[in-house]
Amino acid sequence: MARLVRTVTVAMAARPSIYYTGALPLRAGGELVNFQHVAALRRLGWRAFLLLDPASRVGVPSQPYLVPMVHWGEPLVFSTHDWLVMPEITQPVMFQRLAALRCKVAIHNQNPFYTFRGFADIASMNAYPLAGGLCCSDFTRDTLRRWGSTTDWQVVHPWVLPHFSRAAQGVTKRRQIAYMPRKRPAEIAFLRALFRGLYPEHAEVPWVEIHDMTRPQVAGVLAESLIFASLSKDEGLGLPPLEAMAAGCLVCGYDGAGGVEYATPENGFWVTEGHAEGYALALHQALTLEAGAAAIRVRAGQATAAAFGEARFQSELAGAWERLLGDTATQYRLPQDT
Incomplete structure (x- = not known):
């Protein structure tokens, strides 16, 4: 059964955070996977949020996780240490706008065949100031590499719900x-x-x-x-x-x-x-x-x-973010009593 989602409104995060972009209501399985990433990161003790499109309708969403959510708008100010995770289907004009933000931008590529919805070609993606990339499979990572991507893609396989x-x-x-x-x-x-x-x-x-x-x-x-x-x-x-x-x-x-x-x-x-x-x-x-x-x-x-279970998913997700964050990883941890 779906649960109500807790909505968080912030002017600026007190500590650096990880934001996955998304929308409600959910329209595709890939959007549910982003919710799963945020929910799992929170369980693992990371400061992560679902960043909602301003047009999203918050009510009873079609997903089973209680995740903190932030509406994307003027009150939200990113720091240089914040991470913003965008889908591969993000439009080119949006990527251009994001390049002007202070935060680090990463891509969660769940389908290599949609890659060129966001970039004209691989050279354009390689030239973009990406801080990192996540993807859903070895196939996706290997395909992007064959096409010439220089991003260090971190593989996080989704899990099959019980x-x-x-x-x-x-x-x-x-x-x-x-x-x-x-x-x-x-x-x-x-x-x-x-x-x-x-x-x-x-x-x-x-x-x-x-x-x-x-x-x-x-x-x-x-x-x-x-x-x-x-x-x-x-x-x-x-x-x-x-x-x-x-x-x-x-x-x-x-x-x-x-x-x-x-x-x-x-x-x-x-x-x-x-x-x-x-x-x-x-x-x-x-x-x-x-x-x-x-x-x-x-x-x-x-x-x-x-083999596509929750334990594997959480292990790969934790490993991916530890590699992306490197020596700064401790700054993104939640307080022990949260």
Whole structure:
């Protein structure tokens, strides 16, 4: 269940702080990850805040963390020691404005394929006075390096929320296919039509669309679905297939590039990008898989998802910020009684 978020208004932080920018209501999974970063940093004893866009509506947000929040406006004055963490989708005009601020600016890049929404090219990003960078996967870091980025990217893998594994406990699977069409709204209609034509024996298998749902609602749909049809595309990592694995689904489809970090022949029926007939075949294979073999594959998927746990996330996050802050790290610690 969502909790009310505590809102903090400051004119200037008494001590140097870490600010992650965000907005309410949440519109994408990446925004939830930023909330998770702030919540975890607070638990770990760091002075961190969620810096809200002035247009944000604060009420009951769609995330389960009690995090201190600051509205971005004139009363807020940054010091030279403050850190401002921006998403990779920040517009170029905003990056230009941020360069004039006194604080240190870092990027949290959760999708390398969105990098050029903020910068014209890698040379422009390398020339920008970035103090550091965070990213969501080894794939994202390595991709940015291959493209020529000189930023010292710190990898912090997101964690798969426990909603998904808990939802699967004691639930009987239905012979249905869950899917999230957001990344491929046109392609999914073609894939479904092709599947019906090639394998008419599965024509009565229902497809359940996941759209505009809370995390618990998504977990509920996945928990009762035998199959998750992955429509991942241009991902930095791709959490939905991992969430489906945690919920006990047989995962079929695309890894979205970033999913190569976890996709194996043992944990899913993965398909080469653009191979529509292979996509249909993967669904057919999953629907006709013998029960014992299906159970083995589900367990492999659950083990894969379990590797993206909270302990790993917090350890990587703490290590990343210790490296970014260096010798000044103690200045960003919360008082012991906070």
